[in-house]
Amino acid sequence: MLVYRLVREEGFFQRIKQSIGWLPEDLKHKISDRNAIWIHAASVGEIVAASPIVREMRQEHPDEIIIVSVVTATGFRMAHQIIDGADGILYFPLDLPYFTNRILSIINPKVIVLVETEIWPNFLRIAESKEIPVMMMNGRISNRSASRYRLITFFTRHVLSSIRIFCMQSRIDAQYIISIGADPNKVIVTGNTKYDQTYGKVTEEEKCRLLKELGFAAGTYPIMIAGSTHKGENVPVYKAFAKVKGKFPQARLIIAPRYTYQADLIINEGTTLGITMVKRSDMAAGKTVTEPYDGVILDTIGELGRVYSIGDLIFVGGSLARIGGHNILEPAAHGKPIVVGPNMFNFVEIFELLSSRGACVMVRNEDEFIQTCLDILLDPERAAHMRASCLEIVHENQGATKRNLDELKRLLDTLQLWR
Structure with a gap:
């Protein structure tokens, strides 16, 4: 070895x-x-x-x-x-x-x-x-x-x-x-010094560049992002995205796996569910993508914190799987509606703060996750409240x-x- x-x-x-x-x-x-x-x-x-x-x-x-x-x-x-x-x-x-x-x-x-x-x-x-x-x-x-x-x-x-x-x-x-x-x-x-990170400062110009690099048209809505996902979480994400795409035909998906070497496996999981994904690393290397695709596997290091800025709904992984969750401050700093699974024991106090103000929603299982994603995107007022609450909390705790x-x-x- x-x-x-x-x-x-x-x-x-x-x-x-x-x-x-x-x-x-x-x-x-x-x-x-x-x-x-x-x-x-x-x-x-x-x-x-x-x-x-x-x-x-x-x-x-x-x-x-x-x-x-x-x-x-x-x-x-x-x-x-x-x-x-x-x-x-x-x-x-x-x-x-x-x-x-x-x-x-x-x-x-x-x-x-x-x-x-x-x-x-x-x-x-x-x-x-x-x-x-x-x-x-x-x-x-x-x-x-x-x-x-x-x-x-x-x-x-x-x-x-x-x-x-x-x-x-x-x-x-x-x-x-x-x-x-x-x-x-x-x-x-x-x-927590993570409240002071600068990943929340992404210009409109940079957002447009990210959309273009990922092959998403300007104004694409909604973009669903699943960050730091683990084994067993990507299939629920795909199922939720399929429901979202049924209501919003122009919807796009970004999955950022916790372990980038799993990218090909995750693409195959999507294919079995009728969802076509491409790798960010291939796009960055200049490989031509000829067929239409539904989303991108973010198999690169250091981009997720800024890519969150173009999302309309964020799922933070390690929470449907029993890992304990990952950093929910990154999407919160961009003012994004956040959904997590029932396992957030590594970030108890941050989750409780965001949850108490309605900025982050915890779901108990796959079915609830799918329905919650759809509900938030179909309720603009709720989404707007979640966005505003995220920004307020981050500002208050810097x-x-x-x-x-x-x-x-x-x-x-x-x-x-x-x-």
């Missing part, structure tokens, strides 16, 4: 080298022993949260050296696409003492910022031994993860003791982190990035490390 990935997976060899502490010479020269601020954002979700943090940090402190580390190849690509202002983007080291010690000695950061909940025991232990302060920003922990960690609280309490401050997204996240061993005196609620950076500044001022 390792040999297969080395041969077939783009960037896998680079990932392995960096994770054992061998950095490219140009990157090493840029960040070695420069007392960088090290921000760790494991994968796509954390990178979205880290993006406004890096952006505002760079604006306020242009002389600081800022690096961002990731774990996955998808995250590495995403970081290069949406994070502006980092002096370097690298893969996080394997959490083994030798490799962790090697990379920390090379970089010698002034502070380490963990985005969301990235708990790496050896990394934290060695950082503490080197007297490198660590803080958590935009902290989040799901009920499922908290339940697992509570089984080893004796261990997590010791690991978490090395973190100076926990800036958590919500009251629920704060309760969870305390329940697994964090010192309550170190835990504060600062909000500012988390500044609150997180204020805590970082306090920490560095205390240690007299801020430039």
Whole structure:
């Protein structure tokens, strides 16, 4: 399997080298022993949260050296696409003492910022031994993860003791982190930096360009988007779209699978239901599409947050399947009616906020999902209310990035490390 990935997976060899502490010479020269601020954002979700943090940090402190580390190849690509202002983007080291010690000695950061909940025991232990302060920003922990960690609280309490401050997204996240061993005196609620992401700012010109690139005529209505879908969710999406298309013959569909390698499988699922889909990657590569199609599989990285801007109804995946849901703030930032399934346990507080104002609807099963999609599109007043509520909620909750950076500044001022 390792040999297969080395041969077939783009960037896998680079990932392995960096994770054992061998950095490219140009990157090493840029960040070695420069007392960088090290921000760790494991994968796509954390990178979205880290993006406004890096952006505002760079604006306020242009002389600081800022690096961002990731774990996955998808995250590495995403970081290069949406994070502006980092002096370097690298893969996080394997959490083994030798490799962790090697990379920390090379970089010698002034502070380490963990985005969301990235708990790496050896990394934290060695950082503490080197007297490198660590803080958590935009902290989040799901009920499922908290339940697992509570089984080893004796261990997590010791690991978490090395973190100076926990800036958590919500009251629920704060309760969870305390329940697994964090010192309550170190835990504060600062909000979710994803509210400060700029994916809500898409110009009309860019929307027209997206429509053209996807082969949708200007004024196409409605466009139904299913984002971050998992196995078992695409068939209900197709069935709902078929009902919508029965009422709106010009309707179009976009499916953005959580795992892009499933694109061909999803196309085949659509074909069995009489729905023709094409891949965004093929269109971007210039492949000619000669036959009419109903929609596009968004099998590219980093586009979904902006593609949501052209949708008229959004389903966020991982919620009909028992995954726990995905980021509903992305479509909310664009002011879009949102539908989710019954499994949103990874985003409880955000869902409850949007749901309480009628901006997001939860359905219990496939039949209810199909009917709800149709009902929203057939009721312009309801759709308009959902759009307005989304925008109001996002606007009301912005500012988390500044609150997180204020805590970082306090920490560095205390240690007299801020430039």
